Amino acid sequence: MRKYLAFFRLRFSMGLQYRAAALSGVITQFAWGVMEILMFRAFYRADAEAFPMTFQATASYVWMQQAFLALFMVWMMENEIFNSITDGNIAYELCRPVDIYNMWFARSLANRLSRAVLRCMPILVVTIFLPAPYGLMRPVSFSAFLLFLLTLFLGLWVTAAFCMLIYMTCFFTISPMGVRMVATSVVEFFSGAVIPLPFFPDGFRQVAALLPFASMQNVPLRIYSGDLAGKEMWQAVSLQIFWLFALTFIGKLLNTLAMKKVTVQGG
């Protein structure tokens, strides 16, 4: 465990080094959030009845999404890992007495957390003071807030575990870039990064809610604003836990297969 902690620390301090990058990232995310909310406002004005969430909850969803972008965005995968797989540098990693899956997983978590920690604070602090329907609302209740924190972590874990699947597939495909691009866009859409899940049409929405992608940002962000509550909420949390185990299991399995392939065929 200690060696994974060391990887974690190293990644974290590397992430901290890029001050200008963090500042610039925060500004970017503000701008995206503003545009996103203005867009929803236009649709809200067009037909408030058809709006599936309260406007306030939508705005909070958008701001939370921007604040914790680094936790959930699948496209933020590590080029270093991709490169080490495609150019065969993976051989070096195999020389170290660590489990590849655990190491990469620790690394991804650290990367995402370090970025998010730096970037979420300014966004959260500013948006909570924005005027009522446009700003970040206060959590509906203390218990909802606790559950939000818990599911945030579960969601991060599911996201990272899914990314591991993508890394692992790269051992078996000729076009890692292609796999990555397609996987990214599928995840983005079904996780609610393009539009939140409640905006999906009926039928489609119910199916999407069962997929692992719905266990990423969708759950914590909607619990926070009270949009997801009651029985439906507990279902969502259980699904998160299910997918967490399922994805980790599949990932480990692929890892074993990949290692066999590397050691037998020489990469």
Added chain:
Amino acid sequence: MITMQHVCKTYKVSKRDAGFSSAFKALFHKEYEYIHALDDVSFTISDGEMVGYIGPNGAGKSSTIKILSGILTPEQGTCLVNGMTPWKNRIAYVKNIGVVFGQRTQLWWDVPVMDSFELLKEIYRIDTPSYRRTLTELTEMLGLSSLLQMPVRQLSLGQRMRCEIAASLLHDPEILFLDEPTIGLDAVSKLAVRDFIKKRNQEKNTTVILTTHDMQDIEALTDRVILIGKGSILLDGTIEDIKTGFESTEEALAAFYRSHHI
């Protein structure tokens, strides 16, 4: 004719220490330090001369080459190459120079070498008869005939370097800058490259300035060496000047560096 007089160049770089706490500190405060890459450098090189420009890593070699090829503007000093100041009127100036960066390629990776050459013909606006003449010449001297139709990615490093040198000479420049042209090459390719540079210098009277870490390059090619360390010229003479009393040039050079604390 190349003259450099009292040229100075300083860089500003940010300091960065290792470790968690200093990384955190750097979030709020950055420190800079100034590095004198070139400190009052002067020399003259006449037409048709071949000069080895040597020094340890970070001594200011590549800054000098960059200034001479018009990429870098020094903050002090003058520099005249065939009557022109390199960093003024870039486009007119660079027509007369050829540059080989040993560690980078200027050829297009996925297409035959010939295609890269054709593109360079267009870039330098070389007229067809002289292009043909130069190409035939270079092909013969560097033994490229079997390589021209091959895509660059299939060439060995030595083959690629030969093509690289040819690419830098297609427009028949009067001055050639070679930045570590033999780096990473096997013995045969090294000899071929050296041989070619020597011939080119003798037959065409091309002025050649060569940076390298390979002392055999220097011994084989140049009579004159300019040795630079910490931004100043430490020696302008022949390799024999420092070699006396040592078995090999490498040892002599290492001892020389030590005596100057670099």
Added chain:
Amino acid sequence: MRLYGKYFVIHLKSVMVYKTSFLLTCIGQFLVSFNVFLGVYFMFQRFHVVEGFTYNEALLCFGITLMEFSLAETFARGFDLFSYIVNKGEFDRILVRPRNEILQVLGSRMEFSRIGRIFQAIVMFAYGFAVSDVSWNLLKILTVILMILGGSVVFGGLFLIYASICFFTTEGLEFMNIFTDGAREYGKYPVCIYGKRVLQLCTFMVPYALIQYYPLLYLLDRGKAYYSLLPVVACLFLLPCLLLWKLGVRHYTSSGS
């Protein structure tokens, strides 16, 4: 121009070496933006109309914006990847050649795989074109062409700004995404839906509205005739971009890194 042609041919040849990979990337490009399209489709399923624009009209708008952006990305890719070009020392090579730097950077990269996205843009536009009840005439078709050209120029200018900043720092340039990727993302709807303030910014600061919203109004018979010429005005945006570029090159040659 002849030199640019040569560059073009070399890129085409390079692409042909990896046909399968190229095809896959094209498909990937198509899928990535299909995502956004699906979002638009779902929103209109629910709301039908936004700020007086119907689904078909929004598709016209989205198609044109996507095409403008993708064209700029195909041909000005060298500026988009400029931090890489500087870091790898490729710009040094460009400086030792007797040709204009901008032309050489443009020639150094062309990203033909964006055809996947251009293709999607064309499909969307064609669909919007077919189902919307806009009466088409020669002048309107000319307006569309002006929009696409003007838009590519504006996006090209933005890439040029990005590249110019790379001369000073390669850290923290993420905010430029607001103006490039952000404009592509949010340009899927007519600029006016984001409110008056945004419309003003997009008219006078970065002229997105001049290549999207105003000429679109003209196409839909809701705007004045001179709106059709605004994309030409938008091209003036290139002037400050070029100035910044000159400054950047000067900084590069004096700092050398």
